[in-house]
Amino acid sequence: xxxxxIVLALSACLVSGGTGQAADSxxxxxxxxxxxxxxxxxxxxxxxxxxxxxxxxxxxIFDRQIAALEARFHVLALDPRxxxxxxxxxxxxxxxxRGRDIAELIDRTGPSRVVVVGWSLGVLDSLAMLAAEGDDxxxxxxxxxxxxxxxxxxxxxxxxxxxxxxxxxxxxxRAAFVAGLFAQDPGADYRERLTADALHMSPEQEQALxxxxxxxxxxxxxxxxxxxxxxxxxRPRLRAQGDTLVATHADxxxxxxxxxxxxxxxxxx
Numbered sequence: 001x002x003x004x005x006i007v008l009a010l011s012a013c014l015v016s017g018g019t020g021q022a023a024d025s026x027x028x029x030x031x032x033x034x035x036x037x038x039x040x041x042x043x044x045x046x047x048x049x050x051x052x053x054x055x056x057x058x059x060x061i062f063d064r065q066i067a068a069l070e071a072r073f074h075v076l077a078l079d080p081r082x083x084x085x086x087x088x089x090x091x092x093x094x095x096x097x098r099g100r101d102i103a104e105l106i107d108r109t110g111p112s113r114v115v116v117v118g119w120s121l122g123v124l125d126s127l128a129m130l131a132a133e134g135d136d137x138x139x140x141x142x143x144x145x146x147x148x149x150x151x152x153x154x155x156x157x158x159x160x161x162x163x164x165x166x167x168x169x170x171x172x173x174r175a176a177f178v179a180g181l182f183a184q185d186p187g188a189d190y191r192e193r194l195t196a197d198a199l200h201m202s203p204e205q206e207q208a209l210x211x212x213x214x215x216x217x218x219x220x221x222x223x224x225x226x227x228x229x230x231x232x233x234x235r236p237r238l239r240a241q242g243d244t245l246v247a248t249h250a251d252x253x254x255x256x257x258x259x260x261x262x263x264x265x266x267x268x269x
Contacts, residue, residue, distance in 0.1 A: 037085035054120025058084030099128030113139035149220030
């Protein structure tokens, strides 16, 4: 089934509400010794879809998507190192290593190709994997709401504050960051749980995730190095990059969520 068939099946399952079965909690040890947690659901022999969340986020933020897909697809959802239930390793937070972590999870799925769904920082982690590993194991890419190195460059926004802060101030800032992910409030319990899970790493490790020693073109070149189908799912601020992608990539489409927040798959499940 091509990528677009999987997308249509996901839409149909979301309307019907999915199966609601619980995903299995699993872990594996990477080649550099870190224990990473992931969720697994659905029939192992079916087509595989792999979810990768954003900066400091736990993978359970994709729970509704996992529930929608698990009846027909083999679903994996990775807690990147230091996030969710994965080990907060003292090393390995550069984009190259995080891309390798995704590849090593894919290697555990068998020889078939995988649709990789990356959100926010997970977009860059997925493209880092593609740049280093190639597309032999990739069936398609769904890239959610992050810049991909296309023109025009996104308008700069205030960066995340760095520097030493107290634990209480850091928690307050993270709570504000979490609240800002949504256009529609998912509820206090949801936000509090997400905030608590987004504070596992040290501030230094969190900042390491945001350091890239490559030009913007690196991400574009990685994406244009494959002719696998790409679905770019964004808010209006990235529409122009999507227009460029669709015009220049061999098999790319774009969907724009006009009213949703950065976690658009939560706002408009």
